[in-house]
Amino acid sequence: MSERFVDLAVENGIAVVTINRPKSLNALSVEVLEQLGQVIKDIEKDDKVRAVIITGSGSKAFVAGADIAAMVNMTAKEARDYSIFAHKVFESIEQLPKPVIAAVNGYALGGGNELAMACDIRVASSTANFGQPEITLGIIPGFGGTQRLSRLVGKGKAMELILTGKMIDAKTAESIGLVNVVVPPEKLMETAKEIAQKIINFSPLAISFAKEAVNRGIEMTLEQGCKYEIELWTDCFTTEDQDIGMTAFLNKQKPTFKGA
Numbered sequence: 001m002s003e004r005f006v007d008l009a010v011e012n013g014i015a016v017v018t019i020n021r022p023k024s025l026n027a028l029s030v031e032v033l034e035q036l037g038q039v040i041k042d043i044e045k046d047d048k049v050r051a052v053i054i055t056g057s058g059s060k061a062f063v064a065g066a067d068i069a070a071m072v073n074m075t076a077k078e079a080r081d082y083s084i085f086a087h088k089v090f091e092s093i094e095q096l097p098k099p100v101i102a103a104v105n106g107y108a109l110g111g112g113n114e115l116a117m118a119c120d121i122r123v124a125s126s127t128a129n130f131g132q133p134e135i136t137l138g139i140i141p142g143f144g145g146t147q148r149l150s151r152l153v154g155k156g157k158a159m160e161l162i163l164t165g166k167m168i169d170a171k172t173a174e175s176i177g178l179v180n181v182v183v184p185p186e187k188l189m190e191t192a193k194e195i196a197q198k199i200i201n202f203s204p205l206a207i208s209f210a211k212e213a214v215n216r217g218i219e220m221t222l223e224q225g226c227k228y229e230i231e232l233w234t235d236c237f238t239t240e241d242q243d244i245g246m247t248a249f250l251n252k253q254k255p256t257f258k259g260a
């Protein structure tokens, strides 16, 4: 049997996905990406899973990037296939109709920062560091960094990080909008789970529509995005959860959403 580099544990509707390749600081080899992609596929099909947390094993690294040892001798064709495959896996995370939280426990560099950015929300340990150091290796970010970073933090900060390759600490990452919240290391998983739990109390359909509206809309003009929002908003009114949520509000009760 091939070695496991991605662990999955499901508890109370929350799947914790752990990148577990500590010897290489959880670097994303093809095997890691394949296993991550398969785990995300399994999670999509599993109705018991309502939210996902992605983290790294150990306390040093979330993910220290693409696998430099594997890349050093790659041909351009192999590098292209590697990038295409990683993009496919990260898109499957972004497009998963369930919320995904990155619990960033340490270094999130290169492909690691790119993985965190494919998630919906980023919670960081105060000891985490972020960066796109590809320029120091003679390449550019290749798992979405040049695109998702500028969308998240704006062109100026993205340019600064990508062109200088410098690392920033968690507080700085929070101040530029790369990270949603910074917590002490011992509170990382607890905080990520609290956020996941808060979200999964809501309608899973509304959650998936909201995620889709934001993710698709950001690729469109404002006018197109607003039209797209109208369609998804309208879809909400075909669900039982809309009736459940509004009736509960008017009756001053807590709603119990059905996911229908």
Ligand code: CAA
Residues within 6 Å of the ligand: 023, 024, 025, 027, 064, 065, 066, 067, 068, 069, 107, 109, 110, 111, 112, 114, 133, 134, 137, 140, 141, 142, 143, 144, 145
């Ligand atoms: N790929 C492969 N192996 C890696 C790795 C990576 N991205 N990052 C770390 N490792 C390995 C190291 O080679 C080392 O292995 P050995 O013990 O066999 O020597 C082990 O992990 C521990 O790392 P260090 O000894 O370097 O640990 P450190 O505490 O001195 O430094 C670090 C930690 C600052 C994170 C440093 O390891 C580092 O700079 N790593 C590379 C970060 C990087 O450049 N990431 C971008 C990769 S390119 C990319 O991701 C492209 C893209 O967009 C897709």
